[in-house]
Amino acid sequence: MDHRHLDVYLLRCLQALVSEAHVTRAAERMGIGQPAMSATLARLRVLFADPLLVRTQKGMVATPRAQEVADQVQHALELIDQALTEGAPFDPARARAHFRIAASESVGFLLMPALIARLRACAPAVQVSVHPPELPRVRQELEEGEADLVVAFLRNAPQGLRSTSLMQQKLCVIAAQDHPDIRGTLSLAQYVGSPHAMYALGRTGGSTIETLVDETLSRAGMVRAIGARLPSTLSSPAVVAGSDLLATIPERIARHFAQQLALQVLAPPLPLDDVHTSMFWHERMQNNPAHRWLRQQFKQVAAPLAAP
Structure with missing residues (x-):
């Protein structure tokens, strides 16, 4: 041709x-x-x-x-x-943009419903594609245009990316209301000795939160037992509610499902860092009007959840 x-x-x-x-x-x-x-x-x-x-x-x-x-x-x-x-004002009512967002599952659960409802109301021709971020390739995804924005909890964000914090939340441990050994409080011995439901990425790797938990235990010379590896952190509450497993998940997700399922929401018996959810983008998108508008929409839907 x-x-x-x-x-x-x-x-x-x-x-x-x-x-x-x-x-x-x-x-x-x-x-x-x-x-x-x-x-x-x-x-x-x-x-x-x-x-x-x-x-x-x-x-x-x-x-x-x-x-x-x-x-x-x-x-x-x-x-x-x-x-x-570039440099022209972005008109969401008339725009036909297509945004590719790499978002963690908790972001998809907590923020995407409000974001998409907002976009449908003020930018009906804008299309959004959401996929899970590939943690080892976050920078490459943004550099190569596979994602316009990454929204996730990254403990070690790649160098050279723009970022801003959206919200933070504590980690909680959930257990069934009728758990045979746990009643309202959780000791470190119970935490380590009980089998856990783990959010697994692929066949062997764990999510950022699961890695955080295992590294914290490892520094204390401890290893927890894994009772189930699940493909979704949002499946953990239902699994935990019907078994003797524990799961360590973000607080807002824990409290949401505790309103629907027979769950205890417990403080972790070990010092775990808070989950800081941030937006990451490449320098080339910093001044793009459409991208600036999208980042502003994320900030606004996250604002009610921004306070610890």
Whole structure:
């Protein structure tokens, strides 16, 4: 394919065609007539040597090649838009931005409902994609544009990133109300001797909080027993409520589930650091109007939770 015959307009048309899977709707999206979009599709088919859209009994369907190209050019078009609008005021009511947020599970539970409700009310065309952060690759995710913002508890944040604190909370231990050995207080011997429900990342690694707990115990020459490795910290309360397991989780999550499940919320019998949830972003996004707006939205939804 001769790339010299491609321009930004053609790529936007391709993206519209793949997204809408309908020539007329793609034309309306681009503000042109249906015949003009049909002619553009014919030109794109020649340039890519691929049908791009094929007719089926259920309507038009993008070919694998069309989907692959559309996925790759989306980020490029966002970078172009960013370069052209840098410094211009961000109008959330009219914006069609796509934000990629790497957020920890507790952030997803505590902040994302309010954030997305806020965005839907004031920026209905803004799209948000949320995925768990890859802790060893936080800086790389931000540098390479895989994430616009990382919102998480990072004990050792990578150097060279911008950041601001959103909220902090203590860690609590939860146990079943009818636990056979624990009644309202928790000793260190009980904590170490009882099996724990652990939030596991992958087959072997633990979350930042689980690592914090194990390192604190290790400094005292202790190791806790693990009774279950769970793929989600939000599954811990239900598991704990129906068993003799303990779990160490952020206080606000613990107290939320204690209102619904038969749980005791206990102070940890060892000195654990508070959980500080912060936003992290790359320097290149510092002055981007859309990014500044997104960070402000996070601050506002976190404000009611910001006090310890």
